[in-house]
Structure formats: C-alpha cells, structure tokens
Amino acid sequence: MSLVLPSELVVERFLPTVRAMLATRLADRGMTQQEIAAELGVTQAAVSKYVSGTGGGDDRFRDDPETVATVDHIADGLAGGELDAxxxxxxxxxxxxxxxxxxxxxxxxEDVMPELRGLGCDLCVRGLDPDVRAERDVLANVRTAARTLASIPGMADSVPNVGTNVGMCLPEPRDETDVAAVPGRIYAMGGRIEIPANPEFGASKHVATAILAANDADPSVRGAINVATDDDVLEAAAATGIDPLEFDADYEDRGEHLRNRFEDRGEVPRVAYHRGAFGIEPATYVFGATATDAAELIETVLDVASSS
Incomplete structure (x- = not known):
C-alpha cells in the first residue's frame, strides 16, 4: 500500500496550481512580476513561468468552481489592497x-491511494473518531464479503434472477441508511459473479430489512446475504447443524413478519428461507455476525452441497 498524506498533495499539486492561477490574475490586474513574487513568496523567475503558462499545475483545480472563485477573490483583494497576506x-x-x-x-x-475508494473516507475532515472507524470497518467488511462470494465455485448458480446482495449494519442501527450493501445488487453473468460497485450505506432496502429485523432480535447479528432457495443447499445447511427457518413470502411488512418468526423460534437462525409467491422469487437469507461471516457460511454450505 502506498502511504500518501493529503498534505503532500496540497504541496505538490494544489499550491503550484493556485500560485500559477494567482500570478496570472495579478498580472492581469496590473501588478509587476516583482510585486507578484513578493506577494506569493516565490522568485520572479517562477512568476515568469506562471504567467507564460509553463509553470505547471493541475486542471482538476483550475476547473474547480470553488477554487476559481477563491483565487479571483484573493487576486482582487491583493491587487486592490483590501486583503493582506x-x-x-x-x-x-x-x-x-x-x-x-x-x-x-x-x-x-483516492487516485494515489486506491485503498481509500469506497470507504466513504472523511478522515481529513472529521479525524479518526469512533463513528468514522465503524463506518469504514463495515464498508470494508461488505467489500471483502462480496469478493468472497465472487471466488466461491458454483456461486453463480445460487444467485437469484433479481440478483444477490450482501449487507452489514452499524452497531445499534436505526434504519436502512445504517446498513451498507452493494448498489445495484450482485449478478451472475456467464457463470461469473459481477460486483457493479463498491458498497454504500443505504444501497439496499431488501437485505437491510432482513438485517434490521435480525439485529432487533439479536444485536450480535449484523450481516446477511440473500441467495436463491434451493433444496440441496437447505439440506447441506442442515447437514452442518443449521436448522433453516421457513417464513411466508407473500406479506406486506416483511420486517415485522421476520421479527415475529425470530421471536417464535427464540433466536435468529443462520438460514431463513421462503418458497416464493405470485411475482415473488423464492429467496434464502444467510445471516452472520458480519457480512464476511455470512459469506463464509455460504461457501461452507455450497461446498457441502457439491460434495453430496
């Protein structure tokens, strides 16, 4: 992993661009290169390069409206004497x-540290507080779980027509915005698993509903994955010591129904399934303490199913 501090990018990419932008604007406002050099704390030779357009810079900042507005404001203030250093x-x-x-x-x-992509990183703004760490850990866990699913042999056969999703909630979740999942769901294409995007909070209503219901019944359960209902898979789950719970597909409030079924069972089972209904594809939910825990259980169960 390449360890790059944001401050390095400020020095190497942001400051040269802003200095070049300021030098050009101050020259347009009638200041001499010597005066501009004194204001910017650079040499006159550097100002000459900036003004001639050979001083480098990054178009990402040159084209940013907020940067342009701030530079224009500073240039007006310095040239007019309303602003000092x-x-x-x-x-x-x-x-x-x-x-x-x-x-x-x-x-x-994120370009220079791709490991940050999809983490919703607010480290520069908020610091490493517990909430940020929890969000980062959940997103990373869901991403790992999705990659685990993609590596499981035969997993494509267990993906429903509507797609699979993997999710995990924050501790003490309030609603679906506290559940991270893959936007657009995970699909099987040509026998392979396609993960369309990095996980985000609030990305899936269906898997979030199951996770929130399970977490209400047992706060230690924070992850879930939906797969297609298959008798061989259910039998394989039973062979590993799991007692799958069947629930009705055709109801309006799935979350409340699941809560009631979990209460009747006296626990949240590792596997819960329904057989479908009119317009509703059969689905099975695999639960775990985390998203990766659920993915690892799916891997174990599919391995047992393929061996039997």
Whole structure:
C-alpha cells in the first residue's frame, strides 16, 4: 500500500496550481512580476513561468468552481489592497479544508491511494473518531464479503434472477441508511459473479430489512446475504447443524413478519428461507455476525452441497 498524506498533495499539486492561477490574475490586474513574487513568496523567475503558462499545475483545480472563485477573490483583494497576506492565507486554508471534504484533494488522494475508494473516507475532515472507524470497518467488511462470494465455485448458480446482495449494519442501527450493501445488487453473468460497485450505506432496502429485523432480535447479528432457495443447499445447511427457518413470502411488512418468526423460534437462525409467491422469487437469507461471516457460511454450505 502506498502511504500518501493529503498534505503532500496540497504541496505538490494544489499550491503550484493556485500560485500559477494567482500570478496570472495579478498580472492581469496590473501588478509587476516583482510585486507578484513578493506577494506569493516565490522568485520572479517562477512568476515568469506562471504567467507564460509553463509553470505547471493541475486542471482538476483550475476547473474547480470553488477554487476559481477563491483565487479571483484573493487576486482582487491583493491587487486592490483590501486583503493582506494573512487574509489570503486564511482564504486558502479554508479552501483546502473544503477541497479535502469529498472535493478535488480527496479525489486525488483516492487516485494515489486506491485503498481509500469506497470507504466513504472523511478522515481529513472529521479525524479518526469512533463513528468514522465503524463506518469504514463495515464498508470494508461488505467489500471483502462480496469478493468472497465472487471466488466461491458454483456461486453463480445460487444467485437469484433479481440478483444477490450482501449487507452489514452499524452497531445499534436505526434504519436502512445504517446498513451498507452493494448498489445495484450482485449478478451472475456467464457463470461469473459481477460486483457493479463498491458498497454504500443505504444501497439496499431488501437485505437491510432482513438485517434490521435480525439485529432487533439479536444485536450480535449484523450481516446477511440473500441467495436463491434451493433444496440441496437447505439440506447441506442442515447437514452442518443449521436448522433453516421457513417464513411466508407473500406479506406486506416483511420486517415485522421476520421479527415475529425470530421471536417464535427464540433466536435468529443462520438460514431463513421462503418458497416464493405470485411475482415473488423464492429467496434464502444467510445471516452472520458480519457480512464476511455470512459469506463464509455460504461457501461452507455450497461446498457441502457439491460434495453430496
């Protein structure tokens, strides 16, 4: 993993671009290259390169509306005497904080550290507080679970026509926005598993409904995956010591129905399924303490099913 600090990108990519933008605008406002050099804290030779357009820079910042507006404001203030160096510095620091909050600096950081993609990283803005760590850990867990599913032999045969999804909730979830899942669901194409995007919170209503119902009954259960209902798979689950729970497919409030079934059982089973109904494809939910826990159980059960 390449360890790159956002501050390095500010120094290497942001500052040269902003200095070039400011130099050009200050020259347009009638300031000499020597005056511009004094304001920007660079040499006159550097200003000459900036003004001639050979000083480099990053178009990601040049084209960013907030950066353009801030640079124009600073240039007007410095040229007109309404801003001094302290004021200009304050404006630029405020801009940097804004661009780190899902802006161009954040985008650059994800480019040079691909490991950050899909984590909803707010580290620069909020710091490593417990909530951010919990969100990051859940997203990473769901992503790992999805990759595990893609590596399981024969998994494509267990994907329903409507697709599979894998989800995991935060501790003490309130609603589906506290459940991370794969946007657009996971599909089987040509015998392979296709994962269309990195996980996001609030991406799936169906798997979230099952997870929230299970978590209400047992807070230790935070992950679930839906697969196609198959008798061989159910028998394989039973062979591993699991007692699958059947529930009705044709009802309006699936979450409340599942809560009632879990209460009747006295626990959240590792596997719960229905046989479908008119317009409803048969589905099986595999639960786990985490999303990866559920994925590993699916791998175990499919291995048993293929061996029998």
């Amino acid at each position: 302290y004021d200009a510095l304050a404006e630029l620091l405020s801009l940097v904080r804004s661009l780190e909050d899902r802006g161009p600096i954040c985008e650059l950081h």
